[in-house]
Amino acid sequence: MTGRHTRPRARTGRRILQFVSGLSLTLAILCVFHVGWVWWGDAFDGIHTQQTLAVRHGVKDVDAGDATRIAEPRGGDPPAETEPGHGAVIGWMWIPRFGHDWKRAIQEGTGTDVLANQGIGHYGHTPMPGGKGNSAYAGHRTPGDLGAADTLRPGDPIVIQTARHWYVYKVQSSWMTTPDDVAVVADQPGQGDTRSITLTTCKWSLDEADSLSARLIIRGRLESWSDVGDGIPAELADGTSRPAVRARMAASRVIRRISVRMPVSRVLAAAAGGAWLLLAGLAWLIWHGGRPRREPTWNPLTLAWRLQTGPVPLRIILFILFWTMILFAEWAWLSPWLDATIPLFSTGPSLTGA
Template sequence: MSRLDEIAQDQRDEEEAASRRRVQRPRRASVGASLVGGFGELLITAGLLLGLFVVWQLWWTDVEGAREADQAVSQFTEGLEVEIPEVAGQERTEEPPAEPEPVDLSGETFAALWVPDWGTDYRWPVAEGVSRPDVLDAGMVGHYPDTAMPGQVGNFSVAGHRQTYGRPFYDIDTLAAGDSVIVQTHTAWYVYKVTDHRIVLPTEIDVIAPVPGEPGVEASEAMLTLTTCHPLWSTAERYIVHAQLDHWIPLEDGMPAELLEAS
């Protein structure tokens, strides 16, 4: 090999070595690429946190709400002073005894709500007040203060969640005229029959007036009103169900026939 050939070969060897070094040398990421990468990681983290929140909101609050509702119903049942015969009690239409007003104005369970069309295991505690932390988010149905007590002339009005926290009123839109909604107190069963339903704005509070929809008019009948959010996953409107007292039964006389038929 001539001297010129050796020089050319050396040059080629040096170029190949430099090329290998360039390939092996890690490239420094640009500032823009670093920012994009960091933002992507933040999005992934935010997505995971959002997913966990959805699981908590959709599932876990239902589990907690149902558990707290079961405990409240058990305490209510244990507090009954009479043993209820598992027979159909005689239906009464005369004026029922006066129900005592709850002493605790926030969260005291004083009744249980039964809806035979919603299944044999549907029995929900009714507590005084409509506070979210103390009542509604604790899995209970809340009684609007200053509305009538169960069975009394006026409008016994209650609120409940339609989604999350046990969702006691999830199936409210399935109630039809003539369906029974039953309220149990420490004294009696009060059997109401659904008369109608309405979809209203949250500002239309006259639905819980003594005479629904007619504020200022003196009541002459015993009514029941169920209220909840509408549509599902929204608080834009309220779904309202009205019912009228059909009859009542003292606890010691037995049970409403609807509950015996459902079981």
């Protein structure tokens, strides 16, 4: 009698262990996917918001990969830019040091409603791009935005494109200061007719209190301006002839074109899911009859593997497509919900404070 009851209990215990271990690994994978969203996915889909806003406000999305027309740099006083309303898109900010395909939409204002769009905010009380005085901007310190601000060096260009003009600033200095040092965004003593730019972002730290304890300041000066219709500034064309750079910029163009209509993560989730369903369906029709019977398992990862049909190489491809679909589906729907709902998964000020 004892032996009869021991075997079912042992089998049940083994299945529970399979389920718990498999579920733990699955949740760990999903957590890694969420970290990927924090570092890349959020900014990835933020392109959709920025593209939509730019189109709505009539700001052209210029392709920096088109180096066939280089705008002649001009000196002197540039035309005055129109003062926008709160939240309006002023233009685009390009920082080649962050990558030739790096650019972020600039909106008027620096409130959370603006910076939540993963772009750059313009301090409303400071001059417009190209104007006399200190034109100041704020941005998150997330990796996709101003996360690499500490890598900027004197002489690095910061390029601003408005609806009609290009403004090329060159970095002069950077330093850390306290959050209450509002003087950094005001006109500087002895500024005169100098046209400068200031970027502000939080200190990089995973600790929220430490992140909010300081601000990184980048200061630059206007070097030249030109008309958008004349081409692109030479600073944006430098280095774009390399094959790797051109390939990356081509991919970026595709992403931006898709992003005009919907977030890219949704497109990629649908594409991976469609490819998986098609291949998995064909594989099942061809090979399902020859599948051996296996002992039932409660391990979610094992179930995901057994869901794939066909020869091992094909099953590996299907398995990769399956998890690619899960990755982008999480980026599209689950991670934003977790970020907004559960504090533990929120990026919070420590990653996004400006």
